Amino acid sequence: MSSKLQNFVKFGRTIICVGRNYRAHASELGNPIPSEPFVFLKPVSSYITQGQDIKLPLGASEIHHEVELGVVIGSRCSSVTESNIPDHIGGYFLALDMTDRNRQKSAQTKGLPWTVAKGFDTACPVSDFVPKDRIPDPQNVDLWLKVNGNLRQSGNTKLMIFPVKKLISWISERITLEEGDVILTGTPEGVGPVRSGDIIECGLGDITKMKYSIK
Numbered sequence: 001m002s003s004k005l006q007n008f009v010k011f012g013r014t015i016i017c018v019g020r021n022y023r024a025h026a027s028e029l030g031n032p033i034p035s036e037p038f039v040f041l042k043p044v045s046s047y048i049t050q051g052q053d054i055k056l057p058l059g060a061s062e063i064h065h066e067v068e069l070g071v072v073i074g075s076r077c078s079s080v081t082e083s084n085i086p087d088h089i090g091g092y093f094l095a096l097d098m099t100d101r102n103r104q105k106s107a108q109t110k111g112l113p114w115t116v117a118k119g120f121d122t123a124c125p126v127s128d129f130v131p132k133d134r135i136p137d138p139q140n141v142d143l144w145l146k147v148n149g150n151l152r153q154s155g156n157t158k159l160m161i162f163p164v165k166k167l168i169s170w171i172s173e174r175i176t177l178e179e180g181d182v183i184l185t186g187t188p189e190g191v192g193p194v195r196s197g198d199i200i201e202c203g204l205g206d207i208t209k210m211k212y213s214i215k
């Protein structure tokens, strides 16, 4: 296993995020169910690792947690068919797609991009790298998240509208993926606001978990 993949944060390649990939989450925000994958980007400067804090951005009124399965691309993918995708997966991680919800809603209403709402500093807290053999079936992984000990999100990746293989194949037909690029695969329902002083704990079943404080 390449040390670049184990250190995917320092390697610092493109962060692609999938939106509305769980029906119940699309519905809870009143969004339509997508008929094909819907993606956006975060800057690599938004990565943080455990020991660092999530900082509420200036002027933000509602910052939401979104717990997600992350995939690290292991080798170049350009127009790769779904059957060949497993060879291109380098590993996994747990991610938070921290979202400035009011700024996102306002951008959405005006037809503007979500870049600042999704890409502010500290908007992408991640876990350590999870080797791919620890997740033999990425479509059957529990995702959970607690705020101050209270369960807020509890889902399973089998509820994804577009499974990991489909997502990577679809993206690779449009955007060439390179070693170290990552994909955040979307969040299940239960997203909600956090405040200064809150503690987020979340996990991928009992495979890995992480803890972040909100400053």
Ligand SMILES: CC(=O)CC(=O)C(=O)O
Residues within 6 Å of the ligand: 017, 018, 019, 020, 021, 022, 025, 029, 066, 097, 099, 185, 186, 187
């Ligand atoms: C509405 C969203 O913020 C889309 C998103 O990021 C998701 O995970 O779904």
Ligand SMILES: [Mg+2]
Residues within 6 Å of the ligand: 017, 018, 019, 066, 068, 097, 186, 187
């Ligand atoms: Mg998300």
